[in-house]
Amino acid sequence: MQDQVYTKPYISDEHAYSVAPMMDLTDRYCRQFHRCLSSEVLLYSEMLTTGAVINGDRDYLLGFDPSEGDVVLQLGGSDPAAMAQSAVIGEQFGYAQINMNVGCPSDRVQSGRFGACLMAEPGVVADCVAAMLDAVQIPVTVKCRIGIDRDDAYEPFLDFVEQIKAVGCDTFIVHARKAWLEGLSPKENRDVPPLRYDYVQRIKQAHPATRFILNGGLQTHEQTLPLLLGSDEHPELDGAMLGRAVYKNPWLLSDVDELYFGKSPVLRSRFDVIEEMLPYIDDKLSAGISLGRISRHMLGLFLGQPGGRLWRRHLSENAWRKNAGVEVLLEARDKVLVAAARVAA
Numbered sequence: 009m010q011d012q013v014y015t016k017p018y019i020s021d022e023h024a025y026s027v028a029p030m031m032d033l034t035d036r037y038c039r040q041f042h043r044c045l046s047s048e049v050l051l052y053s054e055m056l057t058t059g060a061v062i063n064g065d066r067d068y069l070l071g072f073d074p075s076e077g078d079v080v081l082q083l084g085g086s087d088p089a090a091m092a093q094s095a096v097i098g099e100q101f102g103y104a105q106i107n108m109n110v111g112c113p114s115d116r117v118q119s120g121r122f123g124a125c126l127m128a129e130p131g132v133v134a135d136c137v138a139a140m141l142d143a144v145q146i147p148v149t150v151k152c153r154i155g156i157d158r159d160d161a162y163e164p165f166l167d168f169v170e171q172i173k174a175v176g177c178d179t180f181i182v183h184a185r186k187a188w189l190e191g192l193s194p195k196e197n198r199d200v201p202p203l204r205y206d207y208v209q210r211i212k213q214a215h216p217a218t219r220f221i222l223n224g225g226l227q228t229h230e231q232t233l234p235l236l237l238g239s240d241e242h243p244e245l246d247g248a249m250l251g252r253a254v255y256k257n258p259w260l261l262s263d264v265d266e267l268y269f270g271k272s273p274v275l276r277s278r279f280d281v282i283e284e285m286l287p288y289i290d291d292k293l294s295a296g297i298s299l300g301r302i303s304r305h306m307l308g309l310f311l312g313q314p315g316g317r318l319w320r321r322h323l324s325e326n327a328w329r330k331n332a333g334v335e336v337l338l339e340a341r342d343k344v345l346v347a348a349a350r351v352a353a
Contacts, residue, residue, distance in 0.1 A: 028251030058085035315347030
């Protein structure tokens with residue numbers, strides 16, 4: 009990549025770089041770890057259904073630590089009244105924004121009539137968004153696909169966005185692939201349908217005042233920044249959302265504040281991040297949370313570094329032991345230090 013991309017950071021609002029909502033992954037412990045790596049990245053909850061929010065254990069499902077910073081609550085549902093009620097509950101819990109899931113293709117989600125199947129019902133999505141906007145003071149956004157099944161046309165995607173935009177939604181996070189509702193697993197739906205970044209670029213050109221956040225297939229800053237910065241042929245986009253790439257290699261977040269938000273660089277190491285996490289981990293261990301529930305999100309911290317495999321192995325084998333404490337993290341850290349010293353010798 010050309011050096012100018014790094015010397016001219018992409019500066020935008022809170023949507024410039026975000027970590028995607030991921031089921032069973034982006035829980036409160038994951039978000040705390042990610043916040044240690046970036047003060048500016050926008051973080052999302054796991055998707056919660058309206059039924060869970062309204063009828064479930066709210067403290068367990070919705071509670072989060074203020075040190076996580078701004079967090080977006082992602083909701084799944086299709087009943088406007090239930091979506092509005094859930095949004096109000098999320099606002100009361102302190103979430104910064106509400107996001108409606110119109111992108112998940114799983115069978116379970118389809119049977120509940122939410123997720124990507126709602127791409128075929130833009131009127132329902134518009135009603136839900138309008139109800140939430142009327143009910144809360146915080147922003148309401150939509151995460152969607154570019155289409156579903158075998159329809160490759162751009163026009164249905166444009167129509168979908170325009171119907172939702174008409175009720176007041178000004179931010180769309182677009183996974184730039186279709187969702188195949190039959191024949192592909194959720195995992196295959198993240199990889200098999202071809203990426204069409206040009207659809208997101210076209211719709212941004214058609215609606216320049218609306219935010220469009222690019223999602224899908226993004227792996228590195230070298231790949232992502234040129235897509236956001238635009239060119240003579242393509243408009244600038246408003247941000248990027250990465251999911252499993254960040255979860256696998258969380259150190260990507262260490263450059264986000266500088267590259268995407270224009271902040272002064274902070275020189276620190278992966279070992280510094282471990283030190284920052286220790287008081288939080290101690291507090292959670294005192295509350296009865298097992299070390300493994302927290303450390304599982306930290307396994308990728310030394311990806312590609314000397315001792316990275318030793319770090320992952322030690323945590324995987326020891327963090328779930330009964331009464332495992334921060335000493336397990338410190339032991340894993342020491343193994344990495346020894347490995348790094350050997351490489352440097």
